[in-house]
Amino acid sequence: MDVSVIGGTGDEGFGLTLRLAKAGHHVTIGSRIAEKGSAVADTARELLGGEAHVDGATNQDAATAGVVVVTVPFAGQADIYRSIKDHVRTDAIVVDCTSPLATAVGGRAWQVVRPWHGSGAEQAKAILEQVHPVRLVAAFHTISGGSLQDLGTEMESDVLVCGSDTEAKSVVGGLIEDIPNLRWVDAGDLSQARIVEPLTALMISINRTYKIRDAAIRITGRDAWGRPG
């Protein structure tokens, strides 16, 4: 699948790039500066070996992919979406991964602020839909960039996926399942991102308390998750 990761030069985005490229997807790393995206893409290919398809592009070019994953800090999220909104395809699936950590306003990483739209994902959707309707899904909030980048270690985590487009959630769920040992759980409609996004801060709080780096979540109550029904 043709995936781009805007913010793919950051920890979370680079980790997702590695995992998705390792699973055989063609991943384009979006960056404000195309050369930076390309340089990080080179690093990804070196880490993954010759088979991997990773390249770099400007955020605007990356935004034309079929699946556009956005992993940027909340402080810059609105600006990034404004800068790509004219480039996102009408049939694209956008995966927003941002969490409104209070670091965006000089606060603590284990605290959050409340976005005007309810969640970062809803803010993203509101900006993109100034141009045309989009299929937007929120995911990957409870997975650390470190775990994703540590290719030698299997993930031990579930990904909570929020969105109002069931098909889009299944497509993103398929990408998640391409990463070994990662499962996806349908968390409900996009407004559930108001509950799920702050879990990044909770994971950071737990990491801080226990002096670890990779606290994550598993959902119990069912042997298999994925697409409901």
Next chain:
Amino acid sequence: MDVSVIGGTGDEGFGLTLRLAKAGHHVTIGSRIAEKGSAVADTARELLGGEAHVDGATNQDAATAGVVVVTVPFAGQADIYRSIKDHVRTDAIVVDCTSPLATAVGGRAWQVVRPWHGSGAEQAKAILEQVHPVRLVAAFHTISGGSLQDLGTEMESDVLVCGSDTEAKSVVGGLIEDIPNLRWVDAGDLSQARIVEPLTALMISINRTYKIRDAAIRITGRDAWGRPG
């Protein structure tokens, strides 16, 4: 340990009563009407067999226990705390389990409202501290009353515990560990309840989507949790 469960006639409270009494604790079920508390205590003793120590009392009498667990719907939470605040001991540990589900204002159980104090637990603390400082801990938000009441089935869940009093968290953690297969994770200070309490709504959303009843959470990233350090 001498534990009372205010709201012990409700699903969650009754489930906690059964599990804690089964573990050997003396549990007092608090109710607005003492007779109702006593009747439900009779039922608990019948279910548990002759050894169990469960009795009923008014909320005010129950509030004098060493550990006071409060499991009431958010709509009535403030009133309940106002009604017991003069009865809580200065050395007591209060365990608040309420989640601000939108059902409190006629909304959906998979949605939440935002309490003025940030979380239900902080609201509880503010009311109790009109009288004297209290050791308040927030816990048990992601565990269903059904699972707790189903004594034949082991819990498959972690309990996220929030609070600013480390010793109080450990005492409550000890109670949690007395329930087979239940672990506790220190989620941080009491304000983390702003993130943890809405997880009740997230579990309800997942239950609804997958047509199950007992979605719950495990935290990964460490083999053992409990008291940090």
